[in-house]
Amino acid sequence: MKLAILVGTLAELAGVGLTATATWLIMRAAEHPPMQALTVAIVAVRTLALAKGALRYLERLTSHKAVLSEAVELRGRVYDDLAHREHVPSGTALTRIVTNVDQHLNTRLRATLPWLTVALVGATAVAFSGFSLPLVAGLLINLALLPWLAIRNPRDLTPLRARLTDQTTELVHSKEELIAYGLFDEKLAAATKTAKELSRGERTRDLTPLAIAVQFATAIALLAQHEPGWLIMAAVATFEITIPLAALTMPRPEPTGEPAPAITHNAPELHGRTAIVGPSGAGKTTLLNAIAHDLEPSRGALADAHVFHTTVRTNVLLAKPDATQQELDRAAGITELDLNWDQVVGERGEEISGGQRQRLILTRTVLARPEVLLMDEPTEGLDPLQADRVLAKVLDDHGGPALVVTHRTEQLALFEHVHHRRPIGDDHVRRVG
Known part of the structure; x- marks a missing residue:
């Protein structure tokens, strides 16, 4: 993660330097100086533009690699903890555990890393500007106040998203049944209402307009102090990378206890x-x-309907790990499962048909007895x-x-x-x- 922070900081500094250098070049070119006076700036602009792209790619590569490595370690610890428990949590509790792990990793990638990068870039820009007061004030607002407002009392929209997913799935997969019972229009209206409520929730918690207002207020303050144009544009470029901080969210961990x-x-x-x-x-x-x-x-x-990204044999053996091949073949015969035992079914069974997936689950049920x-x-x-x-x-x-x-x-x-x-x-x- 340290390497990702370093590379990300260099990429953003390259972007700020590119904006400042390009602005200076345009201003200087308006004076019609000899070409030799612009050569260094021209080379710098091209170099910074290439460096920004390369460093941005490297930042994405290193940050995702770091988070994926952490994911392997964290998920391994969670698995070890569950494996040594006498009581295995229910499917709902396990789903919440997985959600919490994913939220932790997403926070590292989408919140912690950007904030640290912006903080380092902002400190560099402030030092380079001679500790300009408007720049310091603006960065403090965007680095501290905006994230605090975003996470101080967040409205958890996860239940709304889950409800909309369930309603959409029901409309798609149970359309004929809903029409038969005269409930389709009612369910469609309920899903539409949920979608509108979710859209309102997303809009009301977006602090991006405030971040943009802080950015332009700082630029105007610098302009009022008669700062050079290249410095004002560099400050604007610095604030551009702080705007995503307005959308930071810190999801609350879901309770992993058994539901009533x-x-x-x-x-x-x-x-x-x-x-x-x-x-x-x-x-x-x-x-x-x-x-x-x-x-x-x-x-x-209740028959477990989850299919794991592994072979048919491993999926079925979850019901009885010590089952013999004869027992497996007998269960498959009852459910008419026509898959090779060593075939990999893919994520959530995407490599097999829906009917084969259902028969695989039934085979597991028959084997469990x-x-x-x-x-x-x-x-x-x-x-x-x-x-x-x-x-x-x-x-x-x-x-x-x-x-x-x-x-x-x-x-x-x-x-x-x-x-x-x-x-x-x-x-x-x-x-x-």
Whole structure:
């Protein structure tokens, strides 16, 4: 990181020097001096322009390398800590831990590094100007006051972004279901409202106009003191690199404790096969998560839908690390998984199709053999005929209590009970057949 700070400072100084030298060259050229009097300035302008570009590239290279090295070390420490815990946090808590690690690294790259670079460049500019009072005052405002205002009482927009992401995903992936239940326009209006609220929040906390006002006020003050034009332009160039400081944010770490379980009204009993159906927004997934939270870890949990950037074999073995090849082949046969065990699936399974990803997750579930099976749209993305066939085989192999969220009415014949969820909470259970 020290090398990145040094290179970044040199790059910004090259930019300030380029502006000052170019301004002096223009002013001097207006006097029509001999060409020899301008030769040094011309060479300096070209040299500084090339140096700025090269140093900027090197700064990006060294800063990202430093942060990535720190990421490896920090994530390794987090993994070691989790590996030695007797109780493994839930998926929600793990997601928050990952978010906090990413926020820490992003702060190092987007906040700490720029601030230190600007501080060093500003100190150099102040010393070179003979400690000009307007320049000192302006830099103190931009280096201290603006970041303080930005992080003093920030409005956390993360919940709004998360809500907008969820609403957008629901509109895209559940469009047919929403239209069928007459909820599409309502959900679209809610997403539009969230987007507008997020846009207002982004605008109200942007201090860039104040930073620009400080920059021009300083330039006017220098002009009033009859400072030379090249010095005024150099000061303006110095302030240009302080403007991003107005957008600094210090996100608060997310709590990593276990969230309180949701209240489960009229939850179905854990016996036999039960399908949970209802319109989008009726709380089907919330109900499933709440039931999973109440279960003892040894009895089972909600089927994990995350796919890691590794081989199919490693992804499936997460459910049972000591499984034999025979057990793997048996589970794959039930879910009709048609992937090579050594194939790498890519980030979040991007190297395989959506249906293959779903069957990989189901294969992991079959291999785990939990006492209670909880699944949320387990066959989404599969061909309808294959979806019904695979779900039937998974349920037959499981044999025990199973709760499955599904929107396919054709699959209800596979279940002994159907638990209906309504947005207004008038849930009821009926027996099939």
